[in-house]
Amino acid sequence: MNSLRTSSILRKLHSPHVLPAAGVLLLLAAIAANLCFGAVALSPARLIADLSGTGDGSALQIIRHVRFPRTVATLLAGSALAVSGMVIQSVLGNPLASPGIIGVNSGAGFMATLACAVFPGQMALVSPAAFVGALLAVLLVYGIGRITGASRMTIILAGVAISSILSAGIDMVVTLVPDALMGSAMFRIGGVAGVTLSSVFPQGGVMLAAMAAVFFLRSEIDILTLGGETAQSLGLPVGFYRFLLLGLSALLAGSAVSFAGLIGFVGLLVPHIARRIVGTQSKELVPCCMLLGAAFLTLCDLLARTLFSPFEIPVGLVLSLLGGPFFLWLLICQKGRGSA
């Protein structure tokens, strides 16, 4: 009875305008809250006073230099990681895959840390290095899956193994070269404190382009989720599109990691919630992942900044505390479906 009622509510929400409107409202609320709350709460009145030139300008300063860049960073990283996770899950045909679990994040982190250790001070190298690391990790997992016959469990296990090898690699680099800037705890847990617009800017463009490309390829993604053989018999060059889409998801996750650190769980959590709301068709799923991912990470960052104010905790910590239990709940619900 209860589930019946829920589904009829969901169906009502499916009417074409309600759902997108709700998503956008949620996102706007998250952005507004993130700009207003923090170590110092900024009331709308103070903001308006600053904007009209009658205030002391401090509210505007805080927003311009601290909260606006942070909000941009969480919006971009959240949506990029969610879309990346969605693509990986669809392409590998595995609902439990995500950038954090199959080693994409740690691959990006390892290469970024390595770049910092070998070329200190060359911040421009960090982003491409993160992308290369993410791509290598995803191709490694995909390759192992193909060689072993691609059972869903094998891919996950291979990903976990690669993930822990790469994490050990990160720790090793940090141990040997303690000056590696990215070795900070903030990077490894994932956080956006101290982000500036200039560190977000170049990757931001890449991420938006990659998300647009994923949305453009939505029909191909839907065909791929039918399974490799069926997709092939429908005339889709399966190998090429798998490679292309995994590359795009590595680009998304790698870019996010380069300025937000090793944020986990967004890529796992958000696609699952999105599927429950809008179903599995990419046409609705991609925008839904973008909206929810952006709003979710922004709200988590708000919690990270305000929970123990004036101290703040890395957003990755908040995410893992919320995401971990969700993942467990997912595992429990999957039990009995027998889809190993």
Place this chain on the structure above:
Amino acid sequence: MIELREATGGYRAKAVVNQVSLRFVPGAINVVVGPNGCGKSTLLRMAAGLLPPMSGELLLDDQPFSAIGRKGLARRMAYLPQSRNIPDITAKKLVLHGRFPHLGYPRRYREEDMAIAEGALSRMGIAHLAEKPMDTLSGGERQKVYIAMMLAQDGDVLFLDEPTTYLDIGHQIEMMDILSSLQDAGKTLVVVLHDLNLALRYASRIFVMQAGRLLYEGDPEALFASGLIESVFGVKTGRVDTQTAGIHFYFS
């Protein structure tokens, strides 16, 4: 018409099918049988253009597969794998995906594709299931949705890998009758079957494989008379004319 010329194929440099030459008969139910592991599914995947041969030639109407291209092949023939994951979409959306090879770029489904998909569903007698999610359907219903998807794909040749597996006896016979009706509608069918009784009853042309090689090709009556089934499958065969339900074959 599909033709294989000395086709050898398999996985990771290990040949499962060895130098098979054959022509599938157009407008007929071509059935491939053989013991487990004889390479019949591999043969089917190769003939459907899903597995490139290691050597030999594959031809569709005297044109090599490579010259027709993947998309061209997908417009002219469809393939139903034996085991599939159940996609989390409605029956109609799945059938609509059958139109994929006919789409231009970017690939967006048009009104006419929708109409063709609905037509295919009605042709299989499952128009009422259109909006049902695939995972709520029974095995038999799901199989019909997949056949509707192949019809929407609109090719002349349909490849099916053990379409009766996982179905109960009633649905097995229903499935074979569907294949007969598709044959009457002019389609060429190439079917791998496990069940020898169904194979002998429904095939218009039968191919027997053993250990990667084509052992026999001919009509089912002649195969039964030849005694080959005894030696290939290691069983004794017999037949009864039931008067009411046609000729049946049994094995012991």
